[in-house]
Each structure stands twice: as C-alpha cells, then as structure tokens.
Amino acid sequence: MKRFLYELNESWRIAVAQMRSNMTRSALTALGVIIGIIAVTLMGTAVNGISIGFDNSMSVLGDDVLYVTQWPWKQVDDWWNYRDRKKIKTEYAETLNRMIERTPNSNLVVAVPTSSLFRSIKYGGNSVDNVFVLGTTSDFIVTSTIDCKEGRFFSDTESRGGASVVVIGYDVADALFPSENPIDKSVLINGQLFKVIGVNSRQGTFLGLFSWDSMVALPLGAFNKYFSSKSESDVRVKVKDKRKLAEAKDELTGLMRRVRGLQPEVKDDFSVNEQQAFKSTLDPVKNSIAVAGLFITGLSLFVGAIGIMNITFVSVKERTKEIGTRKALGARRRTILLQFLIESTALCLLGGFIGLTLAYLMCFGIEKAFPSFPIHFSLGLVFASMTVSVATGLISGFAPAWTASRLDPVVALRYE
Amino acid sequence: MNHNSTRPVGPLVIDIENITKDYVMGEEIVRALRGVSLQIHRNEYIAIMGPSGSGKSTLMNMLGCLDTPTSGRYEFNGRNVAEMDDDELAAIRNREIGFVFQTFNLLPRSTSLRNVELPLIYAGIDPETREEMAVRVLDEVGLGDRMNHKPNELSGGQRQRVAVARALVNNPSIILVTHERDIAAHARRTVHLRDGLIETDHAGFIPEVDLVALDRP
Structure with missing residues (x-):
C-alpha cells in the first residue's frame, strides 16, 4: 500500500514534468478536452436550465390543485368522443363549494x-x-x-x-x-x-x-x-392533502357528475386534470432534449479523448527506452501502467478544469447578457464534469498504458 | 566462456547451468546461447568478452534478470530465476542488481538526486529514508554538490557517476556494467580508470561487490 502511494506520487511528478517539458503538445491535446468539456458543461447547464424552467412554469399550476376543464390536458386519440362536451360554467364552483361544505372529511378545500x-x-x-x-x-x-x-x-x-x-x-x-x-x-x-x-x-x-x-x-x-x-x-x-390527490380526484369527479346530473351509465363529460398530467406530457420532451444534446456534445469530448489516446501512444513510443530503464530498475507492470494512466488523466483533468472555468465564465456572461435564457450552473455539474474528465483520461489512456506495461525490458532498452 | 579468479571469493551469487536462449526471427530460430554454465561468487570481478554476435548481450540480459532462458538452470542467491514471472523478476532487479548502462540511461528531466532515488521508490522506501540513502551514495561518488542538477547540466563523467550511484543505492548483490569494446579489453583496469568508479573505489565501496563487465559488439 505504501509503495503504491510512493509510486502514485512519483507518477504525478513525472506527469507534471512531462506536461511542462512538452508545453505546446500538452496544450493542444488538452484543448480537445477543453472544448469537449465546455460543450458538455454548457449543454448540461442548458438542460438544467430547461428543466428548472419547466418546473417553474409547472409550479404555476400548483401540485395540490385539481383543474375541472371541458377537455383533458393530455393528448387523446379519440378526440371525437370529446368534441360534444359542454362548456364548464363558473357557477359550478359555487355548487361545488356548497357540496364540499356538506361533505364531512372532504379531501377538497x-x-x-x-x-x-x-x-x-x-x-x-x-x-x-x-x-x-x-x-x-x-x-x-x-x-x-x-x-x-x-x-x-x-x-x-x-x-x-x-x-x-x-x-x-x-x-x-x-x-x-x-x-x-x-x-x-x-x-x-x-x-x-x-x-x-x-x-x-x-x-x-x-x-x-x-x-x-x-x-x-x-x-x-x-x-x-x-x-x-x-x-x-x-x-x-x-386539495387538502396532496398525498391524497387520487382520492380527491375521485371525490371531485363524483361531485362534478352530480353537478352535471349524469346518469351512472353515462361517461364523464368533463375532465379533472392535475399538474402531473401536464408534466408527463412535457417530461419526454425535456428528456429527449437532454439525451440528444448531451450525445451530440459528448461527441466532441470523444474526439478530445481520441487526441489524448493518440498523444499517450506517442509518449509511450518516444519514451520506450525510459520504460526499459525503469523496468530494469525494478518498475513492475502495474507501476508503468499507473504512470501512463496518470499522465493521460492529469492531462484530462487539466483540460477539464480549464474547460469548466471557461464554461463557468461563459454561463456568467450569458446570464448577464440574456437573463431569460435558461441556463443553470450547479455544483453537481462541476463534480460531474470533473468525473467525466477523469474517466476520459482513464479510458483513453488505458490502451497506450497497457501497451507500455507489457513492453519487454530487453526490447525496450535496445530501442533507439 | 570461463573465468579465473585469484582473489578469495565469498558465497555463490549466480549459478548458471547449461542455459540456452532461442529467438524466433521470422521463420528462423536463432540460438543465441547454447548451453552456458557460469558461477559467480561474491567479491569477484568478471569480464565477459567475445566477438560480435557471440551472445554477450543475451547472457547479460539473463544475468540481469531482464529475460529468462529458454532452458537450463539459473539460480540467483539460491532462488530459481528461470521460473519467475515479470513482476518477480522486477523485484530481483530492483533489490539485487545494479545496472550501469553504456549510455547511462538517466531520466533526462530528473535531477541527479531523483535519478538515484528511482530504484528506492520502486522498492517502496519512504521519502525521508530514500533521500538520505540517495544523498549518501551521491556523496560517495563525489557528486554531493551536483545533486540538484539534471543530466544535461552534468559532464559525461559526472553522468556516469550518477549512473553508478543509482546502481549502488539499493545495495545490490551484483553490479552489471556494459562498456565499449576497446575499454572492455582491459575491463577491470578500465573500470577503475572511469572517474565514477574511482571515487567509489577510494570510498571503499567497489570491493564489496562483484562486477561483471560485458562488452558489446
């Protein structure tokens, strides 16, 4: 365990030294990740913002309020069954209120x-x-x-x-x-x-x-x-208690049937709606925006990851002799694997950090310039993009690092 | 290949019996070693010489536990090396063998101190002890004032001394040195003439170890 920590520390130092000595190359490679992270993060803030915007609009409806309307809020396939419905009259409210007062333990207010x-x-x-x-x-x-x-x-x-x-x-x-x-x-x-x-x-x-x-x-x-x-x-x-929304809905439907004077065999000629119905039609829209958006922006991060993988392969190749030396001095496979994984991860983390900072500044600017634009930067997003950066580094660095760790020391030492 | 030693010898370190090494090159099988037997004791200086293509490098790789023989027996301090896996070999190289490569193979971006510390890191020694050990060895090779210099800030001789210090730092059972052909002709003397080794020789370090000098074609 101790040795692992020392090796980890050593790998970090190498990674930093490596990035310093190859400034231009590291910067260009990190740029791919930076762009990817900016794209994903901005998309994340937008998805967040859209979601909050939806919820905000939704909250206007209230989660403890039932709406008696002529037509249902949700999409129906058999619209012809609804077209002859009578209008809802404002007088119904008074009738309903009298009924509610007379009902003991009513779920309605x-x-x-x-x-x-x-x-x-x-x-x-x-x-x-x-x-x-x-x-x-x-x-x-x-x-x-x-x-x-x-x-x-x-x-x-x-x-x-x-x-x-x-x-x-x-x-x-x-x-x-x-x-x-x-x-x-x-x-x-x-x-x-x-x-x-x-x-x-x-x-x-x-x-x-x-x-x-x-x-x-x-x-x-x-x-x-x-x-x-x-x-x-x-x-x-x-509704009195929003946890009993279903009961309240049944009760209200019953009352409305009495108001409308419907016979038991007749279907409802009105609709009782709730916020949830509206939400369930909007949620798929929201989710598909999120999935499509994150997928497309994820592609740019993927390109960045390929850049990292490529540069790590180059790094392994040009340092073959160093790998050979390290192995001769007692570095085990795991040590070499770790070293290159950390190099690629450090590069991604750097890119992720810069990307996140830029994305934050952009969000800030957008918020200032267009206050109504739905954008929302959150701490969760910071963690998410940092996790994505590390994962990108680990995944893209794995193949080259694995190659390096499997090098035969004799061959590696002879490499010029 | 054989050797004569007139000095009193210590216990057996390397015991090789009838080892062979075959390489597959395309369709051809190159038999680089065909049954070599060799015993090296503590306190021995050994030079391995031979014409180009005679298998010196291959034998060196075997001795340095960088490679395992195709057949035959190889015991290092009584442990069977021929059967070891990569990580076990790495551990043997780390603790028992000091390499001084012909081109030194120092890490270009690390200081002398960090270069010498490297084997200790792989040995899992804590940072304080590590630095202490590396400083001591660098002092012994006369580089106490060059510890924070990188290889490109050192002369050729100083670089070699760093390489020697790195080989000595883990207090190995054997030191392997690869040299040019003309130097190898007088291996033992040359080793003494090389500035790095002279320093350690005077410090009384070298006589404790056996040295196998192996020339390269």
Whole structure:
C-alpha cells in the first residue's frame, strides 16, 4: 500500500514534468478536452436550465390543485368522443363549494371559478397586446403560488361586488409603467377602466410557457360584465392533502357528475386534470432534449479523448527506452501502467478544469447578457464534469498504458 | 566462456547451468546461447568478452534478470530465476542488481538526486529514508554538490557517476556494467580508470561487490 502511494506520487511528478517539458503538445491535446468539456458543461447547464424552467412554469399550476376543464390536458386519440362536451360554467364552483361544505372529511378545500381570454391593455401611450385576462374570485390566491410584490390581491367584497380593480403581472407592469408606480393607476382593458391594486412578483418565463408575469386578474363579476363572450372557463379546486390527490380526484369527479346530473351509465363529460398530467406530457420532451444534446456534445469530448489516446501512444513510443530503464530498475507492470494512466488523466483533468472555468465564465456572461435564457450552473455539474474528465483520461489512456506495461525490458532498452 | 579468479571469493551469487536462449526471427530460430554454465561468487570481478554476435548481450540480459532462458538452470542467491514471472523478476532487479548502462540511461528531466532515488521508490522506501540513502551514495561518488542538477547540466563523467550511484543505492548483490569494446579489453583496469568508479573505489565501496563487465559488439 505504501509503495503504491510512493509510486502514485512519483507518477504525478513525472506527469507534471512531462506536461511542462512538452508545453505546446500538452496544450493542444488538452484543448480537445477543453472544448469537449465546455460543450458538455454548457449543454448540461442548458438542460438544467430547461428543466428548472419547466418546473417553474409547472409550479404555476400548483401540485395540490385539481383543474375541472371541458377537455383533458393530455393528448387523446379519440378526440371525437370529446368534441360534444359542454362548456364548464363558473357557477359550478359555487355548487361545488356548497357540496364540499356538506361533505364531512372532504379531501377538497375550495373550488375557484376562473374565466379567461386574451385582451390588450393600455395605459397612457403604452399598450400590451394579448394579455391573459383572468376573471376569478378572491379565493384564487389559495390555489395559486402568486404573491404580490406591491399592493394586494382583491378582497372577497371586491370579488362579489364585481369591482373594477385589477392585479397585474410583473411584465405587464413593467411594460405599462416603465417609470411609475402602477398602484392606484387606472388601466384600460377592452375600453373599460380598471384600477391597479396589486403587482405580482416576478415569476420568470420560459419558452413561451404560461407565466403569471404576462397576465392580469380581475374579479369574476367584473369579468362577466365586460367580457363574458368567448371566454374559456374552468374550475380549480384546492386539495387538502396532496398525498391524497387520487382520492380527491375521485371525490371531485363524483361531485362534478352530480353537478352535471349524469346518469351512472353515462361517461364523464368533463375532465379533472392535475399538474402531473401536464408534466408527463412535457417530461419526454425535456428528456429527449437532454439525451440528444448531451450525445451530440459528448461527441466532441470523444474526439478530445481520441487526441489524448493518440498523444499517450506517442509518449509511450518516444519514451520506450525510459520504460526499459525503469523496468530494469525494478518498475513492475502495474507501476508503468499507473504512470501512463496518470499522465493521460492529469492531462484530462487539466483540460477539464480549464474547460469548466471557461464554461463557468461563459454561463456568467450569458446570464448577464440574456437573463431569460435558461441556463443553470450547479455544483453537481462541476463534480460531474470533473468525473467525466477523469474517466476520459482513464479510458483513453488505458490502451497506450497497457501497451507500455507489457513492453519487454530487453526490447525496450535496445530501442533507439 | 570461463573465468579465473585469484582473489578469495565469498558465497555463490549466480549459478548458471547449461542455459540456452532461442529467438524466433521470422521463420528462423536463432540460438543465441547454447548451453552456458557460469558461477559467480561474491567479491569477484568478471569480464565477459567475445566477438560480435557471440551472445554477450543475451547472457547479460539473463544475468540481469531482464529475460529468462529458454532452458537450463539459473539460480540467483539460491532462488530459481528461470521460473519467475515479470513482476518477480522486477523485484530481483530492483533489490539485487545494479545496472550501469553504456549510455547511462538517466531520466533526462530528473535531477541527479531523483535519478538515484528511482530504484528506492520502486522498492517502496519512504521519502525521508530514500533521500538520505540517495544523498549518501551521491556523496560517495563525489557528486554531493551536483545533486540538484539534471543530466544535461552534468559532464559525461559526472553522468556516469550518477549512473553508478543509482546502481549502488539499493545495495545490490551484483553490479552489471556494459562498456565499449576497446575499454572492455582491459575491463577491470578500465573500470577503475572511469572517474565514477574511482571515487567509489577510494570510498571503499567497489570491493564489496562483484562486477561483471560485458562488452558489446
């Protein structure tokens, strides 16, 4: 064991000396690994970022909220069985709430109606098109992760009275009020004035997926009064315990069948959705991006590894006599194997370290230049790429190192 | 091949009996050694001479445990070398044999000290003892002030002394030296004339070991 440590130490010193004396060659070879590691690491940060972006967007939906909608969220093959479904009405929410109250030990907390459509919003000379306008009740905040950066969400009274107040998303506020405080200003939606009473905190947007940043919420009463036509409605229901989501789903389905007055033999004419359903359609997309991306960038690392293997073969060849001398002085096969493995690994580690540093700086730059670009540098990634570097060194160095360790000392000593 | 020694000899170190070595060169089998028997005792100086192609190098490789014979018996300090595997041979070379190669074969990028320490590293000796031993031997060959110089910063004679120090550092049972033909003609005297060995000779080191000088065609 001790001898192994001394040999290891010796091998490190040789490796460092070797790299120093062949600066240009080592630098060029390491460049292959550097590029490979940069590519893989950047891809890793992007995959990480995409994943976080997805999750972020997903968190808008909430993992303890069920959505009663006209059509299911997931892809269906038999769409013709769904096309005649009736719309979901916002009144269902009240009926559901009464039922929930009457049910002892219900898994459901509260039902919140939402209606939505897209409209443009104006304030002064500024205007934002295609804003997601949501009409709902004050219970909405219970089902949602949003919170107000400034101001507040509308109250129960405002909600029931259909007051002309509005809570706006971060990006909407940013566009309409670049240099003013939006609170208590009146914005124009569909020709109607609404007073801004709250601004949501920034949530971040990703690949155009849904984000609170580009929406506004107003009381359902006001919504119905001014833009009832052509709106999409659904009911979201908060679940008491998210570990009992399946039971809650069954219970809600039962309640909805009663609301719709369906006979037992009739199929559901509505859908109860959850975040998970959405996730399971998005996850394969996310995973294939990750696999394809890492595979392609992995190829560049592979090319780097071939460079390392090549240079280690050259190194073994030109130091054949040295290998012979070392063997004559008592180096065993394992010692020689170790020496060249460490040389190739040291080269890869160096490349990996430089590559990682460059990748980090690039990430930093990208984050500064394009804040919305999904990129995420993590400690796990550092470990992963260092592990990959070492593995690359070991794998690409093995064949040459093995050749070196099997050299016949007599032949090696005679080599010129 | 035979040898005469007039000096008092110590115990038997090398005992070779009827060894042969065949090389396969393409379709031809080259019989480099055809039944050599040789005994070398402690305190003997042996020069092996012969015309080009007579098998000196091959015998040298056998004696140095760099290669194993095709047939015959080879005992080194009573241990059967002919049957050993690569790593066992490496251990014998490391502990029992000191090589002084004709071209010295020093590691070009390592200092004298590191070059001399090398066999001790392979022997698994700890760094402090290692350095102590290497410094002592380098002092004995008169290179105490050249320990941190690399081979290209040393003269030819100094390089040879480093090579000698490296051969001596593990306190081997036998030292093998390869020399040019004209020098080998007067092997023993030449060995003494070579600056490195003179230093050690005066230090009283050389008489403790047997020296086999083997010329190369």
